[in-house]
Amino acid sequence: MSKIKIDQRFSPYQMPCAIIGTIVEGNPNFMLCTWLSRVNRDPPIWMISINKRHYSMNGIKLNNHFSINFPSIELLMKMDYIGITSGKHKDKSSLFNLFYGETKVPMIMDCPLTIEVSVKDLIELSDHFIVLGTAINSFFDEKCQTSGVLDIKKMKPVIYTGVEKNQTYWSLGEKLGDAFKLGKDYKNPLKKKIKRLGN
Amino acid sequence: MSKIKIDQRFSPYQMPCAIIGTIVEGNPNFMLCTWLSRVNRDPPIWMISINKRHYSMNGIKLNNHFSINFPSIELLMKMDYIGITSGKHKDKSSLFNLFYGETKVPMIMDCPLTIEVSVKDLIELSDHFIVLGTAINSFFDEKCQTSGVLDIKKMKPVIYTGVEKNQTYWSLGEKLGDAFKLGKDYKNPLKKKIKRLGN
Numbered sequence: 001m002s003k004i005k006i007d008q009r010f011s012p013y014q015m016p017c018a019i020i021g022t023i024v025e026g027n028p029n030f031m032l033c034t035w036l037s038r039v040n041r042d043p044p045i046w047m048i049s050i051n052k053r054h055y056s057m058n059g060i061k062l063n064n065h066f067s068i069n070f071p072s073i074e075l076l077m078k079m080d081y082i083g084i085t086s087g088k089h090k091d092k093s094s095l096f097n098l099f100y101g102e103t104k105v106p107m108i109m110d111c112p113l114t115i116e117v118s119v120k121d122l123i124e125l126s127d128h129f130i131v132l133g134t135a136i137n138s139f140f141d142e143k144c145q146t147s148g149v150l151d152i153k154k155m156k157p158v159i160y161t162g163v164e165k166n167q168t169y170w171s172l173g174e175k176l177g178d179a180f181k182l183g184k185d186y187k188n189p190l191k192k193k194i195k196r197l198g199n
Numbered sequence: 200m201s202k203i204k205i206d207q208r209f210s211p212y213q214m215p216c217a218i219i220g221t222i223v224e225g226n227p228n229f230m231l232c233t234w235l236s237r238v239n240r241d242p243p244i245w246m247i248s249i250n251k252r253h254y255s256m257n258g259i260k261l262n263n264h265f266s267i268n269f270p271s272i273e274l275l276m277k278m279d280y281i282g283i284t285s286g287k288h289k290d291k292s293s294l295f296n297l298f299y300g301e302t303k304v305p306m307i308m309d310c311p312l313t314i315e316v317s318v319k320d321l322i323e324l325s326d327h328f329i330v331l332g333t334a335i336n337s338f339f340d341e342k343c344q345t346s347g348v349l350d351i352k353k354m355k356p357v358i359y360t361g362v363e364k365n366q367t368y369w370s371l372g373e374k375l376g377d378a379f380k381l382g383k384d385y386k387n388p389l390k391k392k393i394k395r396l397g398n
Contacts (some may be wrong), residue, residue, distance in 0.1 A: 002299065002341040003313075008334040011237045011245075012312060012349050013269050014215045014356040014371060037236040038210045039248040040324040046210075047246065047329070049238040070212050076375055081382030099202065113211060114202075123322070125239040130246070130331075135207040142201040149212050150362040152369075159358065159371060162377060163349040167378035170351075171359060172213060173370030176275055179359060180366055183280030188265040 002055055010164065017169065019079055019159040021067035021106045022059035025036040028093040028106035032083035034160045036068065041077075044135040046117055049128045055087040062117040065103040069111035071161060072156035073171060079158065082158070103135040112141040112155040216357040216368065218278055219247060220266035220305040221258035227292040227305035230255040231282035233359045234327075235267065242333040244374035248327045254286040259330055264302040265317040268310035273369060278357065279368070300336040307340055311340040311354040325394065 006012075015034040022029050035049035046068060050057055060066050063156050085092065097109040101116040108114060117133035126145055144154040152172065159170040203209075207260065214233040221228050234248035245267060249256055257266050270278050276348040277294055296308040300315040307313060316332035351371065358369040 003338040004341050004344075006337045006339045006349070008243045008314070008337045009241055010337060011314075011380075012244070012339070012351060013217075014211045014351075014353070015236070015357075016215075016357055018212075035236045035238055037214070037234045037246070037248060039234055039246075039329050040327045041250075042326060044210070045205045045324055045327075047236070047238075047248075049236060049246075051240075061387075073375060077381055077385065080376075080378060080380070081344055081381070081385035084382050086378050104217060109202075115207075115210075125244055126238045126296065127241060130238050132329075132383040138205045138207045138209060139202040140211070142203050142204045145203075147216075149365065150205070150209075152211060152213075152360045152367065155211070157252075158375065159213055161351045162378070163351055165346065167380075168351065169375040169378055170373030171375055173372035176272060176370055177277060177279070178366065179361070179368055180283050181279070182276055182368070183278070184284050186276065186284075187279035 012161055012163040015160045017079060017160050019069040019071055019082060019108060019111065020050070020056055021069055022056045022064050023104050024055055024087055024108070027091065028098060029059060029087040030082050030095065031087070032079055039132065045120065046133055046135060047117065048131050050131060051128055052191060057129060061122070062122065063104065064121070065105045066106045066117050066131070066133065067105045068115040068117060069108040070113040070155065070157055071108070073158060074156070075110055076158060076169060077147065101139070105115055106141065112144040114139045116145050123162035130183070135189050211362040213363055216278060216359050217279060218268040218270055218310065218332070219249070219255055220268055220307065221255045222262050222303050222305070223258035223277055223286055225326050226356055227297060228255055228258060228289065229281050230286070231278055231295065238331065245314065245334060246318065247330050247353060249330060250327055252261065256328060259318060260321070262303065264304045265316050265318070266304045266306045266308040267314040267316060269312040269354065269356055270307070270310050272357060273355070274309055275357060275368060287307040288376065300338070302335070304337065311343040314340045349380045
């Protein structure tokens, strides 16, 4: 294999797509976010990274709460609209059917998974803010269960990749295997030996 | 739609799978990481979140560098083995063909995308460390290009979801559309009106 160096500012990896819900100037507002992750197990802390210029930052700073809404494929068009439209210029408050938890942050009824988050800390970087927040409520859609268990396939989550001038949304593909089980053969030297002999 | 509250410690969303390369006690070591994200554009800063107990943390603290390696499906078994095996008990240094950039951190030849990272900051949470680092080099595999452009489909990235007792690896699915283009119809009220009339 031969390696090529690419511009370090590229990050051509598989990112989750989420819609961040905030209250800005008293009004529900929404932004697209692909730079986010869980960062602590208990308490359940999340981090989202937001460009400093984003309108949503005002709401997060003032209200100390936001929601993380994971849309399904059906919401793709609206999600992308949100990604190219600033709340400074367009009122996005009526795009979705909303529901509320313990706080005033708007949460999107049509998203199969929503996390209501209380801001814990802001870390200022050169062009982004890292926002750390604790999940105070998590909501999953009843329709996205199978036999009472959360079913990821029914969530139909959206994945984003940005490669040079090629920015793309993807669906989730096929199940490859069970995590933290597949690698057990490697752990067992005897099984490994038998496999080798079999080849 | 009806919402069910789930345990906030669950995070049943689509996470990227990466292998973190470190030097621990002079030896290459690897861990599986699904809690990671880009967090700043320029300079290109990444964050990874690592359980405090992980052996790799020692190497990150001492050597101030690590690598983020995005494996393809072919490496699934080894990646999972890494996820269930601590470097405290098993030497993982010979699992992969390695290459090196400007630092001593091991990078995995068979991974289509690798980022060499210099640690910028550590943020201590209750059970995890957030590690912030600046990308100093990014390597993409020549084979994963099409006509000189990075090709995500050829990367064959792995996605992880953890739902209750159901922890799963997935492939990337079908292309759904071009990001930051799909939503333009929503922006154009005339087009929207025509669409509505068409219904």
